[in-house]
Amino acid sequence: MTSTSTEILRKKPNSELVIVGEKGKAGLLRDYNKQYLFTATEIGKRQLNFIDIAPVAEYIAQHEFDSATVVSNKFVSVLAFETLVNPLHPAPFWRERADLAEYEFEAERPDVMQSYFEYAAASQIYSALAENAAAELAARMTSMDNATSTYFTL
Numbered sequence: 001m002t003s004t005s006t007e008i009l010r011k012k013p014n015s016e017l018v019i020v021g022e023k024g025k026a027g028l029l030r031d032y033n034k035q036y037l038f039t040a041t042e043i044g045k046r047q048l049n050f051i052d053i054a055p056v057a058e059y060i061a062q063h064e065f066d067s068a069t070v071v072s073n074k075f076v077s078v079l080a081f082e083t084l085v086n087p088l089h090p091a092p093f094w095r096e097r098a099d100l101a102e103y104e105f106e107a108e109r110p111d112v113m114q115s116y117f118e119y120a121a122a123s124q125i126y127s128a129l130a131e132n133a134a135a136e137l138a139a140r141m142t143s144m145d146n147a148t149s150t151y152f153t154l
Helices: 002-011 022-035 050-062 091-096 109-153
Strands: 017-020 036-040 068-077 080-088
Touching: 002 022, 002 068, 002 080, 017 022, 017 050, 022 036, 036 050, 050 109, 068 109, 080 109, 091 109
Parallel strands: 017 036
Antiparallel strands: 068 080
């Protein structure tokens, strides 16, 4: 993930970073620490839940941006994972381009769309963190299995 993030940051050197997780923070610290806007390192250390993601989504929702990218690992198998790069659409995308003509809103549409944006951002971040957790647990399991096999062959 760090190498993919570095590639993206080389193409867009003035990017600002919102980082969730200790490994991402540590991997980008030396070269990009001045670009950190927000870091959340305690999320998912115990048990991952949606409530822990809320402060990150709220922070993102409070800031205007043209484009954002979510970089995460995707669990493929016990032996492999792949790096995903997904766009996170900004709030104006949901306000202007979302086709909601057939729906009626009790509240004002901009308020509803802002809430929807926060929920969509939180869902995307939660999904990425759940995939990361699966990939990390698979890597740990494989590592422990290899260590056990090595011990018994000695």
